Amino acid sequence: MANPDPHADPQLSEAEVQAFADGLLGPERAADVRRYMESRPEEARRIAFYGRLNQQMQNTFRDDEATSAKNPPQSRRPERPERPPRRDLRVLRRIVAGVLAAACVAAGALFVLRVPEASLDNAALMALKTASAGVESHGSMPADVPDLSSLGFHAVLATTVPVGFMRHAAEIVYRNDAGETAVLLSVADPMARGEAQWLARRAGDERLLTWCRRGTRYVLAGRARTHGLMRAADSLSAH
Structure with missing residues (x-):
């Protein structure tokens, strides 16, 4: 009976192919695999493919480990909303303060000048x-003087006459x-509200008829018994 050839084609399992590709087989078994590869080129190419794939995977793992070593993971902190620079806040406060101051000055000026x-x-x-x-007639009047000649x-x-601090009122004297x-x-009074009808008040023997129109306040004064005084107020307040 013939003795079996110890170097006959070995029966290779997938695990042995992987171990050979990884370089984990013992010397004797690795030699058997080499002889097997020499006799079967197709198997040799398959095992060589496993070897290249294994090498690529090892290189990839090495690159990942190197990158992780250079850039250690940092604990993530909850992001906070960015705060505007202090300089911008100071500028904004100054602008707001300036606007408020200007508004206060304007309101104060209106109050004082009213x-x-x-x-x-x-x-x-x-x-x-x-x-x-007794007032002497000055002849021709300015063009903007209301004409009441139809009322006599x-x-x-x-x-003009002074009526307050730095304020003067336009004055027109009429005779019937x-x-x-x-x-x-x-x-002029920017805060005055328009009135559809004049209001009358008595001050002794005099009568005052007042109204507002287009940001201007008016007062027509005359003796209580002056003929046509109220009709004059009607005409003046209607225009």
Whole structure:
């Protein structure tokens, strides 16, 4: 009976192929695999493919380990919303403070420069007394003087009178055909609200008729018995 050839083609399992590709087989078994590969080129190519694949995988693992060593993982902290730089906050505060200061100054200026109702009424009464004492006609009047000639009133004087701190009111003196005097004062007032009808008040023997229109306040003053005074107020407040 013939003895079996110890170097006959070995029966290779997939595990042995992988072990050979990884270089984990013992010397004798590795020699058997080499002889097996020499006799079977197709198997040799298959085992060589396993070897190349194994080498690529090892290289990949080495690269990943090197990268991890260079860039150790950092603990992630919860992101906080970015805060604006302190310089920007200071600039913003200054801008807001400037706007508020300007608004306060504007409001204060309106309050200070606004002519109180009582001051305008008193100025109208004083102008009426002065005009009633005798005023010479100045002839032609400015073009913006309201014409009340159809009501029997004729403008004889156009001037200004002080009515408060740094404030003056426009004054127009009228006389009717009976020689009776009426005085119209007007002053700008941005805070004045328009009124559809004039309001009348008595101050002794004098009558004051007041109204507001287009940011201007008006007072028409005359004696309570002055003929046509209320019709003049109707005409003036309607335009």
